[in-house]
Amino acid sequence: MINRVTLIVLDSVGIGALPDADEYGDVNSNTLGNIIKKIGSLNIPNLRKLGIGNINGVDYLESASDPIGAFGKSLEKSKGKDTTTGHWEIGGIILEEPFPTYPNGFPKSIMDKFEEMIGRKTIGNKPASGTEIIKELGNEHVRTGYPIVYTSADSVFQIAAHEDIIPLSELYGMCEKARGFLQGENGVGRVIARPFVGKGGEYVRTSHRHDYSLKPIHETFLDIIKESGMEVKAVGKIVDIYSGAGITESVHTESNMDGVNKTLEYMQEDFRGLIFTNLVDFDMKYGHRNNVAGYANALEEFDKRLPEIFDNMSDKEVLIITADHGCDPTTDSTDHSREYIPILVYGENIKPTNIGVRDSFSDIGATVLELLNLKSMRNGNSFYDIIRTK
Incomplete structure (x- = not known):
């Protein structure tokens, strides 16, 4: 039985252009891949152990011969490529129309x-x-x-x-x-x-x-977890993205490393439910500023903290690492990019295996709910059956 899931969003760490990226001007975007090509190498041994280099299409990073986690990637069903769209889709909301944009300023x-x-x-x-x-x-x-x-x-x-x-x-x-x-x-x-x-x-x-x-337009996985009597503890801008809906406790952060520290503090508490963390520096400080070296360094910094996260997991806890969109710092654009997101899952009861290419970010939220033995939401297909050890 799983008591708790820790879900960490590496904000903007996309892993390759989606099939419809040409509609967004992002056909050559690949946040992680282009960073590696630009700087020559990236020292992220713990993410590699989890299987990030084993994901279909991630041929720019050496794969692990014996990964310790389940791994895969996901398409985005919603229209758009912004933070709210990506996080809402993780939570079970599929947007048929993108949020309005104003390329010439506001009327x-x-x-x-x-x-x-x-x-x-x-x-x-x-x-x-x-x-x-x-x-x-x-x-x-x-x-x-x-x-x-x-x-x-x-x-x-x-x-x-x-x-x-x-x-x-x-x-x-x-x-x-x-x-x-x-x-x-x-x-x-x-x-x-x-x-x-x-x-x-x-x-x-x-x-x-x-x-x-905006307030979420319908129920998300956070609402379902909260209504079950479990805790939903949000780290970073998660509480803002969901406008507080479905969250029982939240804390803002000053940096990626502060976000990891606060995630670890929540992990050391005894409760059932979800820890949901957004690490925004990748996007805000490096992606939007086309700072390739800074982005690479931030990835390596996060990777160094993963052993602490592993050490603070109980045998009834599952860790999921993912993203919400891309923001390729190597392109001329300083905006988000329409990309696949990685999905890495680790825990005592998780089978290291390839979950393939998921149809929607909502599969993550659906899996979280099944891990916690809760009812399903309107969108998303759980991949728990693929990753469970028994």
């Missing part, structure tokens, strides 16, 4: 309404890199007090503000107002607070980012 009707609600003018209103736009407009923001509004290729309404000019509480309030009216046809996946500090020319974003997602 005047949205900006007029937002400015009226917050009582200030805004600047920006265009797709941009978060680090670049505060370089470009940071001084004007400090001088005028006008918040910087920007978007990206993803479905996001982002508000950047200097913490000394617009206090965090006021910035968060602005985001809540934006989230309140950005619904329906203008229902962006996330409204994001992007606070920064520093002086002219040397602005840096802080760890006080906060995401305001």
